[in-house]
Amino acid sequence: MRAHLKLLERHGISQWDDTKIKPGTHWREEIRSALERAKVAVLLVSADFLASDFITKNELPPLLKAAQERGTTILALIVRPCSFERTELARFQAVNPPSKPLSDLSSSRRERWYVKLSELIQDALESPAPAAPEPESGGPTAPAEEGDAPPRKEAGAKSKSGELARRHRLRLRFWEQLLDLAREKGLRFHSNRSPSTSNWIGGPAGVAGYRFNYVIWMEDAGAVELNIDTGDKRRNKRLFDALLSRKAEIEAAFGAPMDWHRLDDARRSSVQYIVREGGLTAPEKEWPAVQTAMVEAMSRLAAAVQPHLRARADTSSRSKPALDNSIRQVQLGPYTIRELASGTIEVDRDGKQVRPTKPVLREIASKLNISLLNQSGNRMNTRQLGKRIITRAQQVRADA
Secondary structure (H helix, E strand, C coil), X not given: CHHHHHHHHCCCCCCCCHHHXXXXXXXXXXXXXXXXXXXXXXXXXXXXXXXXXXXXXXXXXHHHHHHHHCCCEEEEEECCCCCHHHCHHHHCCCCCCCCCCHHHCCHHHHHHHHHHHHHHHHHHHHCCCCCCCCCCCCCCCCCCCCCCCCCCXXXXXXXXXXXXXXXXXXXXXXXXXXXXXXXXXXCCCCCCCCCCCCCEEEEECCXXXXXXXXXXXXXXXXXXXXXXXXXXXXXXXXXXXXXXXXXXXXHHHHCCCCEXXXXXXXXXXXXXEEECCCCCCCCHHHHHHHHHHHHHHHHHXXXXXXXXXXXXXXXXXXXXXXXXXXXXXXXXXXXXXXXXXXXXXXXXXXCEECCCCHHHHXXXXXXXXXXXXXXXXXXXXXXXXXXHHXXXXXXXXHHC
């Protein structure tokens, strides 16, 4: 989670937790001061959290008061099974469903909730603070943007909700225009994507484990990036390091320096280029210049890195399968089948993840003359079937 939140620091968002309390300082005062300054509070909720007398008596009361009086946003992330819904915190919408705590999820699904958490934090901080009461002859208000309702003086949750809805409308319009432009320019990485309310849109890079992402921020800039995530952290770092060894060659082909993020504390890694033509808050008539710069940068990024991605994929497909507990991967026609270190089986078709996976695995097993039954005579589950297919494909390749 820290790695995902680290990205927010680049936008001037500071973070605090009790690990930052220095030895010898008045730790209660440090906590009290941090709670008073907080605009967003992330609660990592578990049975231990709810059972803590210190949290219940000293930390939650000022946070709940701040939420009511100052509009402080409280984001509860359910880490382990607990009775969250029976507490006073239940009046705040949890980030993830209480019935699906992070401890019950695979690492990839946990990562998705961390992404959601970071987006919610950014959304909350970009929302205007709840309006203080104004005299009847209050000052001028900003003109309404096209498609927005006339501005109203609302405070608290309604104000935040309205601002969030406005940002979502902006993102939908921005992505709709950008995706249309990308198709006109012949870039097909995101041809199957629909406009989103998120601040990023990703698409397959043509090689399993890599994706091309567009990112747009509210102010100042957007970005294009190559995201590396095979589902296995060690493999991601090896793939990143292989690209980093060709940094000079790649940046020369791209035509500009880029930001290389190994992200040692995170599972994924990325190579990013910031497009400083403006953000969502720029007048909409200026969006075409922003979108054109982003699409052109994506085209250059793809041309610069794809030869190295394909060369790496070809080398991997000819190498001897790994015998350790790291990821295994095979290519069978249009399908890429991966076994993650966690045991999870993933299937891609032409770079796009297939869900549910079991029907496809059964079809492939039939073509490879693999029985759908295990040694007990029961139907194999997804993990068993995926492992059996990968093993058979690797045996066939080794015998060829």
